[in-house]
Amino acid sequence: MFQDFNLLAGLTAVENVSLPLELDGVPAKKAHAAGMAALEELGLADLATRYPDELSGGERQRASIARAVVGERHLLLADEPSGALDSTNGEAVMRMILAACKRGVAAVVVTHDAHLASWAERVVFLRDGRVVDQTVTPPSPESLLATAPKP
Amino acid sequence: MSVRHALLALLSAGPKYGFQLRQEFEASTGDVWPLNVGQVYSTLQRLEHSGQIESDGSAADSPQKSFRITSEGRKELDHWLRTPPDMTSPPRDELVIKVLSAMRVPEVDVRDVIQVHRRYLVELMQMWTRLKEDEAEFDLTLALVVDAELFRLDSVIRWLDAADGRLRRAVIDPPIPSTVPLLRRRIVVRR
Structure with missing residues (x-):
């Protein structure tokens, strides 16, 4: 998952997304279907046949995310994956990464955004390039409601 | 949190019983603000006394007593909204004071203090975010409450990040005395 998207200008959105599958040897038809499914999940199904320069910054970013999560990956690396996105689409991206994790993918997300970080199971803090701290596994949300402030 | 106005808002949709108001109040805040019965009835009494609601006149503590909003109440509600x-006014934020105090304690690394708080706040955000995970069960009211909490916590984390960055760049010296009154004058807020 790239911060500057790295979509290929000569390919449409869906061709970009299905390319890694085709390179893996997946038959074109199957790769195309998987690419469409990933675009659909990020709300880009209608734009599948557009070229990158016909997409907005946020749409390009979502297309590049779809490309990163498509197919059977074991490891997902994401550098500020919601940089150009509004909060709704940023959330859609994190849901997609989370869904990948539930399928058994390990994801490492680098971010300055605490909203994004809070989707992670474990947050590791870097300071001046060094690991200084990490979160402990949080208790369930129910305990949070029990301690909510009284009116 | 104004219970009084929240109750007026609920009554603006039509007359309701006291017990009903309590249930709806809790539901309308995404169930994160529990309210006790006594609080509901004492607030209703005050509202009735000030002419912002009317009741059907049954016994004061009867659960069958129903309330409706008056035009006075509607005016007050609209004004409040x-x-x-x-x-x-700059709040006397405890966290800000802790960080400022840490700068004065020789044996404490203020950036370590900042990190302790940053981690705690991120852990809190993780808990709120977990409520979002199950989108299907996530109703609109709860979503708004959760977002409000997340943005509030996020703003504090951003401040800690900025403070950490400043401290990295700055050598911590005692403030030059003459700048203190100047700063204070600048942040005075008219009431």
Whole structure:
């Protein structure tokens, strides 16, 4: 998952997304279907046949995310994956990464955004390039409601 | 949190019983603000006394007593909805004071103190975010409450990040005395 998207200008959105599958040897038809499914999940199904320069910054970013999560990956690396996105689409991206994790993918997300970080199971803090701290596994949300402030 | 106005808002949709108001109040805040019965009835009494609601006149503590909003109450509700809450005065934020104090304690690394708080706040955000995970069960009211909490916590984390960055760049010296009154004058807020 790239911060500057790295979509290929000569390919449409869906061709970009299905390319890694085709390179893996997946038959074109199957790769195309998987690419469409990933675009659909990020709300880009209608734009599948557009070229990158016909997409907005946020749409390009979502297309590049779809490309990163498509197919059977074991490891997902994401550098500020919601940089150009509004909060709704940023959330859609994190849901997609989370869904990948539930399928058994390990994801490492680098971010300055605490909203994004809070989707992670474990947050590791870097300071001046060094690991200084990490979160402990949080208790369930129910305990949070029990301690909510009284009116 | 104004219970009084929240109750007026609930009554603006039509007459309701006291017990019903309590249930709806809790539901309308995404179930994160529990309210006890006594609080509901004492607030209703005050509203009735000030002419903002009327009751059907049955016994004061009867659960069958029903309430409706008056035109006076509607006016008050509309006024409250459009009046910005007081956010002008710099709050005496405990966290800010802890960080400022840490700068004065020789054996404490203020950036370590910042990190302790940052981690705690991120852990809190993780808990709120977990409520979002199950989108299907996530109703609109709860979503708004959760977002409000997340943005509030996020703003504190951003401040800690900025403070950490400043401290990295700055050598911590005692403040030059003459700048203190100047700063204080600048952040005085008119009431």
